[in-house]
Amino acid sequence: MRMVDIIEKKRDGLELTKEEIQFVIEGYTNGDIPEYQMSALAMAIFFKDMSTAERAELTMSMVKSGDQIDLSAVEGIKVDKHSTGGVGDKTTIALAPLVAALGVPVAKMSGRGLGHTGGTIDKLEAIPGFSVEIETDKFIELVNKNKLAVVGQTGNLTPADKKLYGLRDVTATVNSIPLIASSIMSKKIASGADAIVLDVKTGSGAFMKELDQSKELAKAMVEIGNSLGRNTMAIISDMNQPLGLTVGNALEVKEAIDMLRGEGPEDLRELCLTLGSQMVYLANQASSVQEARQKLEEVISSGKALETLKTFIEAQNGDPSIVDDPEKLPKAKHLIEVKAKESGSVSAIVADKIGTAAMLLGAGRATKESEIDLAVGLVLNKKIGDKVEAGDSIVTLHSNNEDVQNVIDMVLNAYSITSENVEKPTLIYDEIH
Numbered sequence: 001m002r003m004v005d006i007i008e009k010k011r012d013g014l015e016l017t018k019e020e021i022q023f024v025i026e027g028y029t030n031g032d033i034p035e036y037q038m039s040a041l042a043m044a045i046f047f048k049d050m051s052t053a054e055r056a057e058l059t060m061s062m063v064k065s066g067d068q069i070d071l072s073a074v075e076g077i078k079v080d081k082h083s084t085g086g087v088g089d090k091t092t093i094a095l096a097p098l099v100a101a102l103g104v105p106v107a108k109m110s111g112r113g114l115g116h117t118g119g120t121i122d123k124l125e126a127i128p129g130f131s132v133e134i135e136t137d138k139f140i141e142l143v144n145k146n147k148l149a150v151v152g153q154t155g156n157l158t159p160a161d162k163k164l165y166g167l168r169d170v171t172a173t174v175n176s177i178p179l180i181a182s183s184i185m186s187k188k189i190a191s192g193a194d195a196i197v198l199d200v201k202t203g204s205g206a207f208m209k210e211l212d213q214s215k216e217l218a219k220a221m222v223e224i225g226n227s228l229g230r231n232t233m234a235i236i237s238d239m240n241q242p243l244g245l246t247v248g249n250a251l252e253v254k255e256a257i258d259m260l261r262g263e264g265p266e267d268l269r270e271l272c273l274t275l276g277s278q279m280v281y282l283a284n285q286a287s288s289v290q291e292a293r294q295k296l297e298e299v300i301s302s303g304k305a306l307e308t309l310k311t312f313i314e315a316q317n318g319d320p321s322i323v324d325d326p327e328k329l330p331k332a333k334h335l336i337e338v339k340a341k342e343s344g345s346v347s348a349i350v351a352d353k354i355g356t357a358a359m360l361l362g363a364g365r366a367t368k369e370s371e372i373d374l375a376v377g378l379v380l381n382k383k384i385g386d387k388v389e390a391g392d393s394i395v396t397l398h399s400n401n402e403d404v405q406n407v408i409d410m411v412l413n414a415y416s417i418t419s420e421n422v423e424k425p426t427l428i429y430d431e432i433h
């Protein structure tokens with residue numbers, strides 16, 4: 001088998017066989033296939049697309065390139081949730097204990113963030129003492145005991161995907177549905193879940209800015225998951241503004257706690273209940289999605305979800321008292337108000353710019369080596385559809401540095417205010433099965 005023949009075949013729009021795809025991924029991972037040939041194939045895929053069968057085989061070949069987590073020792077149907085990412089997306093921190101409180105095992109493998117704010121792992125590490133460095137046996141023991149554990153990603157999970165992603169990044173082939181879908185799903189399949197709920201974001205702060213693109217990606221991932229024997233569905237949710245009111249690690253942990261207490265912003269609660277209902281239903285812990293939602297609302301009002309969060313934090317060496325006293329979380333030295341220049345209604349908030357503002361404060365990583373400041377971030381006092389008077393605080397900056405004019409400018413640049421009335425944006429656009 002020759003790589004040049006495979007490139008030519010895909011260039012001409014023909015379907016690659018299982019053996020050809022395996023040959024490519026194995027050869028590229030172990031260094032037998034040079035980057036210039038892999039670049040040519042990636043570009044051919046970019047223009048000629050892949051069939052559902054090809055996408056599933058590409059995903060599985062990437063799964064087989066590295067470690068696979070065996071969760072067979074965990075009792076019950078293991079359900080995982082994946083978000084395509086956005087600004088202020090602290091869903092996992094509230095959602096995982098919420099679902100686990102109903103006896104659904106959540107064995108979560110998460111990464112660190114590179115960008116606006118930390119990933120789920122960084123956010124959890126804002127909790128004093130919290131550790132994600134757990135051996136596999138301990139991880140499985142905790143999931144069986146508490147129905148929930150979160151561990152950092154193993155270094156050798158889907159090495160083919162890591163290598164291919166780095167290449168796509170420098171060859172203008174990132175934005176390819178089959179390559180994005182197989183990249184995301186390879187990590188989910190390798191992580192060992194039986195069922196997968198995908199939260200595919202759409203809008204200005206999402207990877208996919210257009211709704212049609214987001215639906216296409218969601219459909220591709222659902223097809224891959226289901227064809228590989230994982231019960232998979234997707235929710236398309238809004239990222240035209242940050243989720244909730246907080247952006248920044250400790251601030252987002254506090255907001256997740258508020259949500260489990262039955263407080264906190266409505267959009268975060270609604271998204272957690274929507275995703276959670278699907279997870280509970282796929283785990284066969286409810287006869288319908290509606291029943292699952294009702295059960296989730298009950299564990300919030302009874303306090304059981306909050307207790308599950310405490311148990312989870314304590315089991316991973318964190319300080320559970322932060323749940324009752326979030327003031328123990330890291331706090332910034334300075335609170336700085338960003339004030340509106342005009343009166344009217346907020347018509348748009350460019351989520352990416354708010355994310356960049358958080359990163360400039362130190363809440364995220366510009367490079368892999370960057371140190372995150374877990375205390376800093378922003379609190380949005382006004383969101384799309386809200387009325388505002390000139391001089392009102394639209395955002396509160398939590399900063400450890402007083403000189404933040406560049407951040408203030410970035411926030412003001414992110415907000416648009418109009419004299420007309422503005423409706424609140426749609427949160428959930430669609431679900432894909």
